[in-house]
Amino acid sequence: MRRLFPVTDQTPHETDHEWSLDDIADAYAYPPLTGGAHWLRANMVSTLDGAAQHEGRSQPISGETDMRIFGTLRALADVVVVGAETVRQEGYRPARAREAFAERRTAAGQGPAPAVAVVSAGLDLDFSLPLFSAPLVPTLLLTGAGAPADRVAEAAAAGVRVVVAGEGAGVDPQRAVRELAGLGLVRQLTEGGPRLLGQFVAAGVLDELCLTVSPMLTAGTAQRIAGGPGIKVPERLELASLLEEAGFLFSRYRRF
Numbered sequence: 001m002r003r004l005f006p007v008t009d010q011t012p013h014e015t016d017h018e019w020s021l022d023d024i025a026d027a028y029a030y031p032p033l034t035g036g037a038h039w040l041r042a043n044m045v046s047t048l049d050g051a052a053q054h055e056g057r058s059q060p061i062s063g064e065t066d067m068r069i070f071g072t073l074r075a076l077a078d079v080v081v082v083g084a085e086t087v088r089q090e091g092y093r094p095a096r097a098r099e100a101f102a103e104r105r106t107a108a109g110q111g112p113a114p115a116v117a118v119v120s121a122g123l124d125l126d127f128s129l130p131l132f133s134a135p136l137v138p139t140l141l142l143t144g145a146g147a148p149a150d151r152v153a154e155a156a157a158a159g160v161r162v163v164v165a166g167e168g169a170g171v172d173p174q175r176a177v178r179e180l181a182g183l184g185l186v187r188q189l190t191e192g193g194p195r196l197l198g199q200f201v202a203a204g205v206l207d208e209l210c211l212t213v214s215p216m217l218t219a220g221t222a223q224r225i226a227g228g229p230g231i232k233v234p235e236r237l238e239l240a241s242l243l244e245e246a247g248f249l250f251s252r253y254r255r256f
């Protein structure tokens with residue numbers, strides 16, 4: 001992989017060579033967060049023509065290095081926030097503890113793996129799946145006060161930590177971010193999907209977008225990375241870094 005931006009003097013990190021997981025983790029470090037500050041980063045992959053999935057999954061448009069970065073971003077996070085549809089379609093499993101990141105996580109005061117926080121209103125989820133019943137750290141369920149009580153009880157009985165972050169059945173994105181931060185989960189990562197990411201964007205709470213541009217075309221009617229109601233004035237972000245490997249571009253954009 002090589003660094004295309006920012007352009008600096010050539011050091012081993014900037015030349016085209018295989019990056020270690022440590023190199024990647026250094027490149028994607030969260031900013032220092034003090035005094036209750038939190039940071040919400042999204043990690044998404046898109047084809048050249050804007051598709052965020054192929055036949056309902058993101059794996060066909062991803063690649064080996066993208067998956068290494070995906071895993072590293074998880075390893076840097078306190079919590080991975082994901083929409084229920086992505087959990088259902090991608091068969092989400094709990095995050096695992098990885099030896100390669102153990103020391104880094106301990107030094108950052110983090111547990112062995114990030115918690116997964118599933119966002120759902122209807123709670124049509126199978127709480128007997130390992131994601132809910134057998135994670136290393138308890139899975140969180142972000143839902144609204146009006147969510148079906150029997151499903152909430154079922155989730156809690158399976159060991160899920162239910163966090164109310166909305167007045168009706170749904171979750172208020174701003175409140176979700178605040179509630180997670182209140183639990184000490186300040187290094188936040190969302191893996192979408194597009195309907196959830198669109199709400200974080202519209203609510204103005206997304207601090208950073210890690211976008212992989214996959215050198216593929218799919219045409220068709222796939223969702224793009226963020227959907228739902230648009231925002232009035234397009235929000236401009238600042239390019240923080242750009243890496244390249246095998247035609248894939250790994251960009252990192254931050255809010256100004």
Ligand SMILES: NC(=O)c1ccc[n+]([C@@H]2O[C@H](COP(=O)([O-])OP(=O)(O)OC[C@H]3O[C@@H](n4cnc5c(N)ncnc54)[C@H](OP(=O)(O)O)[C@@H]3O)[C@@H](O)[C@H]2O)c1
Pocket residue numbers: 043044045046051052053055056057058082083084085086087089090119120121122123124143144169170171172173191192193194195196197199223225
């Ligand atoms: N390219 C990528 O990087 C990428 C990343 C992730 C996913 N994907 C793809 O995206 C597709 C799924 O994404 P999606 O956009 O359809 O769905 P999604 O955002 O993953 O999940 C939508 C679901 O999340 C829950 N939800 C969303 N906002 C909510 C709110 N404010 N309050 C309460 N619940 C809320 C609802 O769950 P309930 O229905 O349970 O109430 C809703 O049906 C899959 O094909 C997946 O492969 C691609």
